[in-house]
Amino acid sequence: MISEFQMNMKKKLNKALGFQKSHSTKQWVNKISSSKTKNNDENGGHDLSMIIARTRSNPPLELTIDAASTSSDDSIYNSWVVEHPSALDSFDRMIKAAKGKKIVVFLDYDGTLSPIVDDPNRAFMSDEMRAAVREVAKYFPTAIISGRGREKVKEFVQLGNVYYAGSHGMDIMAPPRPVKACDGKYHTVVAGKKGSEVLFQPAKKYLPAIQEMITELEEETRKIHGATVEDNRFCVSVHYRQVREEDYNILQEKVKSVVKN
Numbered sequence: 001m002i003s004e005f006q007m008n009m010k011k012k013l014n015k016a017l018g019f020q021k022s023h024s025t026k027q028w029v030n031k032i033s034s035s036k037t038k039n040n041d042e043n044g045g046h047d048l049s050m051i052i053a054r055t056r057s058n059p060p061l062e063l064t065i066d067a068a069s070t071s072s073d074d075s076i077y078n079s080w081v082v083e084h085p086s087a088l089d090s091f092d093r094m095i096k097a098a099k100g101k102k103i104v105v106f107l108d109y110d111g112t113l114s115p116i117v118d119d120p121n122r123a124f125m126s127d128e129m130r131a132a133v134r135e136v137a138k139y140f141p142t143a144i145i146s147g148r149g150r151e152k153v154k155e156f157v158q159l160g161n162v163y164y165a166g167s168h169g170m171d172i173m174a175p176p177r178p179v180k181a182c183d184g185k186y187h188t189v190v191a192g193k194k195g196s197e198v199l200f201q202p203a204k205k206y207l208p209a210i211q212e213m214i215t216e217l218e219e220e221t222r223k224i225h226g227a228t229v230e231d232n233r234f235c236v237s238v239h240y241r242q243v244r245e246e247d248y249n250i251l252q253e254k255v256k257s258v259v260k261n
């Protein structure tokens with residue numbers, strides 16, 4: 001039987017995720033259409049991240065379709081939903097499967113907790129979503145994993161009771177708590193007001209090389225209108241959402257040559 005907590009959680013998640021139905025429908029439809037009409041990468045991504053990890057809902061802007069405008073768009077969306085059902089529809093099944101097990105929640109940021117927008121610096125999370133995540137984290141260890149730098153994600157999320165895994169997991173910070181043991185090699189303990197925070201940064205020694213690459217990418221891409229380089233500390237994203245389609249190849253070649261060298 002579903003408990004009151006489960007019902008409340010389901011309601012809160014539904015409310016928090018509400019924006020995705022209205023806001024991201026266009027992006028989902030857009031992604032499907034774009035993958036049919038051009039040779040896009042499999043994730044429809046718009047940043048040529050050095051570690052190739054992208055959200056599912058970031059399609060090219062120039063292929064924007066108004067999802068509400070035609071019934072064929074609706075049917076594209078509906079078939080997308082069939083292939084990508086909402087976890088909320090299987091909530092009861094998930095609860096059953098989780099019985100007696102320790103539940104840990106892993107959440108992506110862009111396109112999951114926040115809508116996809118043109119300017120990566122403005123991918124804000126709604127207050128409803130923040131409240132839902134805060135609530136979930138009260139009951140289960142909760143981690144937010146992103147390709148972005150850890151500090152940027154923390155700045156967006158503004159919650160103290162979650163784990164932050166930035167740079168695709170190369171920079172992890174646990175919420176403040178009493179620290180029992182760390183291996184000392186990759187972990188650093190940072191004393192804070194509410195307890196000690198543990199930092200896990202296994203790629204720290206590569207920081208100078210990564211920073212060098214970021215500077216080079218900035219120089220190489222400066223002349224391509226719309227291209228931006230996002231410093232994600234242990235990795236980097238080169239955004240092409242605002243780049244003209246005819247410049248995609250040249251940008252891609254420039255990124256490849258920097259990475260290769």
Ligand SMILES: O=P(O)(O)OC[C@H]1O[C@H](O[C@H]2O[C@H](CO)[C@@H](O)[C@H](O)[C@H]2O)[C@H](O)[C@@H](O)[C@@H]1O
Nearest residue numbers: 046047109110116117118120123146147237241
């Ligand atoms: O792992 P994620 O948290 O999903 O990060 C993947 C990339 O997300 C961000 O870029 C994407 O969202 C931007 C804001 O909506 C959008 O403008 C961009 O086109 C998307 O690719 C982030 O800026 C990247 O650094 C992450 O790699």
